[in-house]
Amino acid sequence: MVRGLVGLSTRLLNICVDSLCKFRKLEKAESLIIDGIKLGVSPDVITYNTLINGYCCFVGIKQAYDVTLRMREAGIRPDIVTYNSLITGAARRLMLDRVLYLFDEMLEWGIYPDLWSYNTLMCCYFKLGKQEEAFRVLYKDLELAGLCPGLDTYNVLLDALCKCGYIDNALELFKEMQSKFKPELMTYNILINGLCKSRRVGTAKWMLTELKKSGYTPNAVTYTTILKLYFKTRRIRRGLQLFLEMKREGYTYDGYAYFAVVSALIKTGRTKEAYEYMQELVRKGRRHDIVSYNTLLNLYFRDGNLDAVDELLGEIERKGMKADEYTHTIIVNGLLKTGQTRRAERHFVSMGEMGMNLVTCNCLVDGLCKAGYVDRAMRLFESMEVKDEYTYTSVVHNLCKDMRFVCASKLLLSCYNKGIKVPTSARRAVLSGLRMSGCYGEAKIAKAKMKLTQVGNS
Template sequence: MVRGLVNFTGLSTRLLNICVDSLCKFRKLEKAESLIIDGIRLGVDPDVVTYNTLISGYCRFVGIEEAYAVTRRMRDAGIRPDVATYNSLIAGAARRLMLDHVLYLFDEMLEWGIYPDLWSYNTLMCCYFKLGKHEEAFRVLYKDLQLAGLNPGPDTYNVLLDALCKCGYIDNALELFKEMQSRFKPELMTYNILINGLCKSRRVGTAKWMLTELKKSGYTPNAVTYTTILKLYFKTRRIRRGLQLFLEMKREGYTYDGYAYFAVVSALIKTGRTKEAYEYMQELVRKGRRHDIVSYNTLLNLYFKDGNLDAVDDLLGEIERRGMKADEYTHTIIVNGLLRTGQTRRAEEHFVSMGEMGIGLNLVTCNCLVDGLCKAGHVDRAMRFFESMQVKDEYTYTSVVHNLCKDMRFVCASKLLLSCYSKGIKIPTSARRTVLSGLRMSGCYGEARKAKAEMKLTLVGNS
């Protein structure tokens, strides 16, 4: 009889945990809390898994402090937090890049006699990478793990490979991949991380080779693999080939989550095919996909490109009504859209308001502002803003060089281009051609010869 009761209670707690997990996944944390209280009233006690599930939910949807408060409640209820509890809290803090919190949690768990596991260290390493603290990340890998008596696992390598690819160290990633192969069988995710890194750095040949390796290892490419390749086609302007692949993906059922649709719509918008872009967006809605901030951003961009400003206003209202938070993409699309529709003052005002809203400076938004101001004929205003920019990239320089040429300021463009070459910034060859032909066209033959020689010298020096 007693044994039967124990089994019944055990099953009930498991059932409770399954329900709490489902509620937390759907952000229904209050309902999850009430369910736990009802369970206690009925004699079904929550266990460490119940609380860990709740903590995970609070971390994801509410905040770290609220999640941390649950650990106090579980201690009061006589349940000791375990490594999974701390891993959830660490993951929540790491996701928000709250490094101090992450380190505090490491200290606290040790004080309670709970030892961090491989997952804890992987999360810490990932957080360091995201913050650009590479040295500290490698210290976790080579020192902390060893001191803890742990060996890096496939997940550790995946985190590391992804971070290397995202920082542009693709050759180091390939070296590490070889090392990984000598220790474990790489996962499908490992191949996808590398294919993505190779595609983004336009190493098309090596990306293709990696795809063959993926298949040779017995894996079947998945939706992630195909979407990555799809993006590569669009990036390298092979629009037709990309659209063909998309249709194949649709036939084979690889477009179920809508990710590939946005890549296609974005490519269609860029190439001015707005009618087809609308059709694909409508297809997505017909399939029952609810708009998230990414689809709203895509639609917003489409309306701006189409000059449909009434639809822009309606959509911004809808985003607000649904309680969704505009992100940095939304704001960049707004700034760029206002510039392209001739509303430069409003674009500048929106840019200023972004700072007031506490949105950090975004390089892409700055690039849009520089380019848009130039194209609207405000070259001096654009150049003042350009000079004030702390961070610049190849988009910034390419845009300014071309715009200076359009404004017949070839000598200035030539100096800027040379400075890019000496800094090792990769600028499309079209910029060089435009500058040199502009100098010649405006009669500055001596300048053109000198610039050409200097460019050649710098480029040889860099290679």
């Protein structure tokens, strides 16, 4: 390492540190800085800021903050970029106390927060449901700091409001923004995405019209977002019409639009048309990524073509692509639906820590139950560290189907005790099952406990 550093400048050192940080080689980046110092190459504030950003993204805030202490020991003063990296890292983890502490520390050191700092703080407030505090920053703190909210500020706020489900607030803020700035294409896309996720079809179409009136051309993000909304709300015909309109009028679109169309066709059983669209995608020379492979896997499993599944998995491996959680969930679910329960379990085990994601676990538990392997499903259920409403509801229903009403009753009562909401259908299934099997006493006790727990939780 030391021999390779001969002739290094600080600029070249920074480039090398940046490359190592991007590949998560933070220990090597630290070693490189030490070797550079030994050879007389002095790191500067950019060197340390790059390292801090790497720790914030891939390790933790404490480790990133420790770098600032080493900076000061080396006689290098942290700047606004240093603190913005730390604030962004803390906000990403919703560590509000740490964010506010960093703001105070900046001011103590005579470093004044900029728009990026305040944008990040507002975003953190919104994610934590603290709307009033976020708007206080927008309307009071920025003014006191002598800063004017810019277009980026409004985009950040609109995105945060939409992601937190405050669509009406976002629309009000959008009107305020229009009186000060001309919205960007990104602004419209943020709002259209938020409206689509809230399934407000009419308002999303109106926003698309406003986008066109402003002189912008809808891009792949715009149209793919609306396509997904149409398909989620079972408006398959409208979705296909929109896609054909994109092609006919020459609008920009990418592979994701195809995948949205293909996914919708698969879900509605129109596999032949889905194959045709995938073939068109290949003819156009679109490069496959893991999203496209996930779509194809879904298609092959639904068609029962396990040979094509194996071939596709081999292709993913040959191309050096990394399967994500969705890939593994599709595989587990597909194997279960085609009766390959043992193979599904083996694949789940081979996933290691990635296999413990909630969606895949829920899928395997439900699939094993439906295949009649309730005991195996219960062992997996007990080993799960994280469970949600779907987990409990699925297991309760499957236990009732297997005539294990007493066990289902105990599990349901544990949900009430933990404050986990389960559908009324699960409660009805347990109580009717207990009565049907002659366990009238247990049914009466269970009903009374459920009512008592409901009153206590309210």
